[in-house]
Amino acid sequence: MRTINSNERQAWLKKIGLENIYKEWPNENWRFKEEKDALSCKTKSISITVRMPQRGVDVISLSNLLTTGPKKIYGGSIFWLSGWGMSCDYEANPGIALYKKFLPEKKHPIEGIGLVFDESERADQSAAITIPIIWRWDAYMVPKYGDYFVQFSNDEFIDIVTKSESMVNEWMKWLSDYKPEIS
Numbered sequence: 665m666r667t668i669n670s671n672e673r674q675a676w677l678k679k680i681g682l683e684n685i686y687k688e689w690p691n692e693n694w695r696f697k698e699e700k701d702a703l704s705c706k707t708k709s710i711s712i713t714v715r716m717p718q719r720g721v722d723v724i725s726l727s728n729l730l731t732t733g734p735k736k737i738y739g740g741s742i743f744w745l746s747g748w749g750m751s752c753d754y755e756a757n758p759g760i761a762l763y764k765k766f767l768p769e770k771k772h773p774i775e776g777i778g779l780v781f782d783e784s785e786r787a788d789q790s791a792a793i794t795i796p797i798i799w800r801w802d803a804y805m806v807p808k809y810g811d812y813f814v815q816f817s818n819d820e821f822i823d824i825v826t827k828s829e830s831m832v833n834e835w836m837k838w839l840s841d842y843k844p845e846i847s
Contacts, residue, residue, distance in 0.1 A: 670776030680810035710832050712824045714842040727793040734838035738786040740808040744778040747802030759799035
């Protein structure tokens with residue numbers, strides 16, 4: 665695992681076809697670049713939403729499912745925290761301390777630092793995902809091959825954004841235990 669700064673992270677994301685609709689960090693809302701279907705003129709990005717689980721075993725299971733996706737392939741990814749939500753210091757400090765274990769530098773976790781995991785670090789990526797689920801923080805995870813990405817919200821939901829109808833069907837089956845909804 666290595667870290668990258670916010671400029672390197674944004675370049676990495678743009679290279680795989682994502683764009684920040686707010687245009688600059690620290691305001692972030694990543695989406696696939698507008699791809700129009702020639703026949704219907706609709707964009708191909710579709711969001712699937714699940715509620716963040718409450719039980720520990722479900723947090724672990726969901727983090728593993730999100731890391732590989734329904735294709736059960738992991739080729740590396742990028743992950744970063746983008747917001748704290750409404751946590752007070754008393755609640756947030758354990759999560760901050762845990763997340764700092766991923767950072768080789770003495771930086772605050774929300775300074776735009778991206779964590780790049782390679783294909784051999786699937787378990788590490790899955791572990792990193794548990795942090796925003798447990799603490800209900802904003803975060804993103806984008807696999808290297810870029811046909812979906814995951815957005816974690818402090819409003820206690822997770823969006824899986826994908827490019828195609830066929831991927832939506834696969835995700836709906838893959839996440840059936842978590843009652844996914846197309847949003």
